[in-house]
Amino acid sequence: MDTTSHPGGQRRPGGAAAGRDLGDRATVEATETFVAHRKLLFTVAYEMLGSAADADDVLQETWLRWVAVDAAHVEDHRAYLVRITTRQALNRLRSMKRRREAYVGSWLPEPLLTTADVAADVELSESVSMALMLVLETLTPTERAVFVLREAFGIGYDEIAAAVDKTPAAVHQIAHRARRHVEARRPRRSVTARQAEAAVEAFRHALETRDLRGLLDVLAPDVVAISDGGGIKQATPRPIFGADKVARFIVGGLTKHNVTVTVEPTTVNGGPALALHVDGELDGVVAMHVEDTHITGIYYVRNPQKLTYIESETPLTLR
Template sequence: MSDDGRRLDPATEAFVSHRSLLFTVAYEMLGSAVDAEDVLQETWLRWAGVDLGTVRDRRAYLVRITTRQALDRLRTLGRRKESYVGPWLPEPLLTAPDVAEDVELADSVSMAMMLVLETLAPTERAVFVLREVFGLGYDEIAEAVDKRPAAVRQIAHRARSHVAARRPRGVVSTAETRAALAAFRRAVETGDLQGLLDLLAPDVVALSDGGGIKQAMPRPTVGAGKVARLLAAGVAAWGPVATVEPTHVNGHPALTLRIDGEIDLVVALRIEDGAITGIYSVRNPEKLTHMVRETALSR
């Protein structure tokens, strides 16, 4: 049914009912909400021309179209990243707190995990996402990526090993993340250098994405001392016009910094063994468009 109560045609109804799933597939493959939306538009155009009488499983068929379109877009996006100014970070999504209730989904879209997915080749990324996050069978995935099932099994094994070596160790609860963020916020706002040092892992890595539009760190900053001093200096430069607020980004507690009421910065953390090991700050305004309203994610 449409928002005004009218009955939708079968093709539109199937697309609308699976839209959040298709967006999640595309976003996990691309790390860009804008590109994921474009993929959904392309998926709809192709789906609208399909004879539904030939389709056994509409969900699987839609996922297959979305995957193929995302793979094409992923290769284009890779070329775009080569000329990107400074570190590239995934586009943050404002999400409802209940996304965290699906632990596997929240983990798969976390900023830390999305960065791990960036290290996979396009087909590996597609296979990993479809198998490990959405639980598709090897035959279904083979059709989506145009490979034989035996080859997909090998790709899945290789991708799992690659991700396992790089993903955050252990599951961090929402409560732990929220507590770490609160302590991090207090230390940053008060310029408490020692407080920051107590929170940061010795080999913490800070990444800042300004996209050449906003000032940001041109390269990763590594080490608790360097990162703590950088954070303290940054807050001092923003002054009293800046406000820091808790929010939910990619299924996890995060922080937004506003200047004169406008979102200037989104900060997500990677936490391992009780310490902050990664700080991901997105300032590129072109990547903050999905922080205005919540984005629905589903599996």
């Protein structure tokens, strides 16, 4: 009697065609389930990693493991997929921590061109904002996984414990520690979407006209500007603090290089942002954080390796 392997790695008796049909059907059904939850899984991986490219790699690894599982014995497909994704993302996050120690200059999350529904969802847009993602970088890999799963996705402690290989009691402690750490550092979100858009529009106008006074008017006194060139494009090696220094740096840079800059409004990571083109070529994306109608954070991603996900919208979800 012939035997034919199927994606679960087991061997079933029967003719070659029968075995192939069973394997193909199982793969198709597993793939359909995976696709149904793909948006959620990508959001989990991206919030854990801050890198869309790495999140896509994690999803590929998740799919390969999922199609090798006998789904008939899995009670909750969504929970099982989240568990696989979390474990793969944790493994990758630990290796990324070492890579980022050798990163040239400041590191910023990979920006995503996001859909209108992401911007309209306050909880989702905050969870993927550049400002919060930078705070999450200060957590350990396990703390970040627990915080993301609990705070952003509302996943239960028992389920998180299974995903991170900890006891529920340990997860409780980790969640409390991570929450306290983040709350002490997370930026306040005290403006409406319309107020944030107005502040970014004022920044855009001042940038295009190289208006120092206009920039000073829209920047908070304690604004911080961070740029990420990844060693490929020129960027400030360290953050710049203070409205006067930030404004003069921006205007001085534009004047010094005597370039033609066009600025296009866009939506990045659920918030208003700007795409900068220098002499007709995309130079980078500027995401901003706004508090009390003033810009408190400017995040300029110039590293071309991080700009591939602003060419088309990336759907995200917390559910």
